[in-house]
Amino acid sequence: xxxxxxxxxxxxxxxxxxxxxxxxxxxxxxxxxxxxxxxxxxxxxxxxxxxxxxxxxxxxxxxxxxxxxxxxxxxxxxxxxxxxxxxxxxxxxxxxxxxxxxxxxxxxxxxxxxxxxxxxxxxxxxxxxxxxxxxxxxxxxxxxxxxxxxxxxxxxxxxxxxxxxxxxxxxxxxxxxxxxxxxxxxxxxxxxxxxxxxxxxxxxxxxxxxxxxxxxxxxxxxxxxxxxxxxxxxxxxxxxxxxxxxxxxxxxxxxxxxxxxxxxxxxxxxxxxxxxxxxxxxxxxxxxxxxxxxxxxxxxxxxxxxxxxxxxxxxxxxxxxxxxxxxxxxx
Amino acid sequence: xxxxxxxxxxxxxxxxxxxxxxxxxxxxxxxxxxxxxxxxxxxxxxxxxxxxxxxxxxxxxxxxxxxxxxxxxxxxxxxxxxxxxxxxxxxxxxxxxxxxxxxxxxxxxxxxxxxxxxxxxxxxxxxxxxxxxxxxxxxxxxxxxxxxxxxxxxxxxxxx
Numbered sequence: 001x002x003x004x005x006x007x008x009x010x011x012x013x014x015x016x017x018x019x020x021x022x023x024x025x026x027x028x029x030x031x032x033x034x035x036x037x038x039x040x041x042x043x044x045x046x047x048x049x050x051x052x053x054x055x056x057x058x059x060x061x062x063x064x065x066x067x068x069x070x071x072x073x074x075x076x077x078x079x080x081x082x083x084x085x086x087x088x089x090x091x092x093x094x095x096x097x098x099x100x101x102x103x104x105x106x107x108x109x110x111x112x113x114x115x116x117x118x119x120x121x122x123x124x125x126x127x128x129x130x131x132x133x134x135x136x137x138x139x140x141x142x143x144x145x146x147x148x149x150x151x152x153x154x155x156x157x158x159x160x161x162x163x164x165x166x167x168x169x170x171x172x173x174x175x176x177x178x179x180x181x182x183x184x185x186x187x188x189x190x191x192x193x194x195x196x197x198x199x200x201x202x203x204x205x206x207x208x209x210x211x212x213x214x215x216x217x218x219x220x221x222x223x224x225x226x227x228x229x230x231x232x233x234x235x236x237x238x239x240x241x242x243x244x245x246x247x248x249x250x251x252x253x254x255x256x257x258x259x260x261x262x263x264x265x266x267x268x269x270x271x272x273x274x275x276x277x278x279x280x281x282x283x284x285x286x287x288x289x290x291x292x293x294x295x296x297x298x299x300x301x302x303x304x305x306x307x308x309x310x311x312x313x314x315x316x317x318x319x320x321x322x323x324x325x326x327x328x329x330x331x
Numbered sequence: 332x333x334x335x336x337x338x339x340x341x342x343x344x345x346x347x348x349x350x351x352x353x354x355x356x357x358x359x360x361x362x363x364x365x366x367x368x369x370x371x372x373x374x375x376x377x378x379x380x381x382x383x384x385x386x387x388x389x390x391x392x393x394x395x396x397x398x399x400x401x402x403x404x405x406x407x408x409x410x411x412x413x414x415x416x417x418x419x420x421x422x423x424x425x426x427x428x429x430x431x432x433x434x435x436x437x438x439x440x441x442x443x444x445x446x447x448x449x450x451x452x453x454x455x456x457x458x459x460x461x462x463x464x465x466x467x468x469x470x471x472x473x474x475x476x477x478x479x480x481x482x483x484x485x486x487x488x489x490x491x
Contacts, residue, residue: 002356002358002359002372002375002394003354003355003356003359004354006354007333007334007352007353007354008334008353008354009334009353010334010336010353010354010397010399010400012399012400012402036397039395039396039397039400040377040392040395043356043376043377043394043395043396043397044375044376044377044395046354047375047376056353056397058397058399058400060400084389107377107465108377108378108380108464108465108466109390109443109447109461109462109464109465110377110380110383110390110391110392110443110465111377111392111395111465113389113390113391114391114392114395114396239464240461240464240465241378241464241465
């Protein structure tokens with residue numbers, strides 16, 4: 001697909017004030033709008049007609065949201081910071097090396113030069129039925145995610161179910177940010193607020209983020225954890241370009257407690273903790289985390305890997321990530 | 332009827348003033364609007380890198396960027412790499428090392444390889460591989476591509 005099929009308008013406001021004047025105008029006139037930052041996830045969806053707005057509002061004019069700053073024991077990341085800027089930033093490399101690693105594992109260099117951290121934590125949930133070309137999608141009836149009446153993964157799903165859509169959460173950077181107790185600053189027509197990153201994510205694959213229409217994320221505030229070690233492992237078919245079939249971030253705090261966050265295994269990210277007992281990381285701690293992770297996981301056939309393989313790999317990747325940080329703790 | 336928007340940007344060191352439809356991609360603007368056919372269209376969703384160009388000194392997939400988002404930016408395409416009639420050293424290296432088979436992926440490969448070397452003039456072979464991971468060649472020519480880039484950074488050719 002060379003270009004989006006449906007015509008739409010485009011605007012690039014330079015200030016938050018201009019942005020919200022425009023949003024109000026759109027709401028008043030009943031025009032459907034979407035926000036676009038890097039646009040690397042929006043464009044394929046526009047081309048394949050999963051999105052069909054009347055106007056695309058580009059956020060790239062809001063230059064003030066493109067910065068990384070250390071403030072005390074927090075690092076403030078502007079939502080428009082590109083993933084490649086994140087990877088090469090000195091503060092991120094020094095205080096959050098696993099975040100740089102996770103960001104570096106997203107897509108390709110060209111995409112990382114455009115894609116933003118705000119866009120990555122807000123990335124639309126994916127499913128092997130919906131994220132396809134219009135020709136492919138014509139072969140089955142529209143699913144819940146685009147206003148239809150069926151889920152091709154869970155045939156028994158019906159309107160009124162708690163979770164209507166099983167599209168997977170696939171952000172690579174969110175798991176580590178969750179482990180670092182991050183909060184996000186949100187601005188919207190009704191004003192600004194700060195919420196926990198964990199509260200951004202909802203259960204359903206359709207309404208997967210708690211951000212209201214018209215709200216944007218301005219900053220992500222990440223806690224620097226003293227004497228902690230962290231790591232990110234990602235399962236993909238190729239080393240580049242793939243969304244995670246599963247992703248595991250692990251963090252060991254200064255007191256020895258271990259936390260693990262998962263991506264790609266449910267409609268939302270999952271976070272699990274194990275407390276240190278008897279001054280040593282025991283296998284029981286890891287087994288406990290693996291059990292919780294497996295209970296949390298919903299593996300439908302949504303991926304290149306067979307579901308059984310992906311399920312088996314959960315414990316393998318959790319152990320791999322934890323072993324990596326334990327090796328780091330020894331050295 | 333699509334909305335037209337006025338656009339000013341710099342293309343290969345020359346100013347461009349043009350009116351474009353809001354939903355046009357940068358790639359369409361280059362190929363159809365400005366008749367620069369060097370930048371190629373292949374997958375259209377950012378996987379293959381054939382449409383790679385430089386915008387404000389960073390490489391991007393031009394198929395994933397709105398043309399109107401170019402306002403005020405500086406763009407370099409493969410057509411802008413040549414110095415007069417002489418090939419750019421990276422282009423010459425690709426020719427000398429036989430890194431070109433059908434040639435379709437080359438504009439993107441060369442733009443990306445040149446960007447990598449500008450970012451890090453002491454690129455290792457492993458870093459080249461990671462740096463070119465967003466560029467796909469379906470003729471299976473990666474080894475010679477890496478040899479060409481290695482020659483530009485002054486590494487000895489090591490076939491691995």
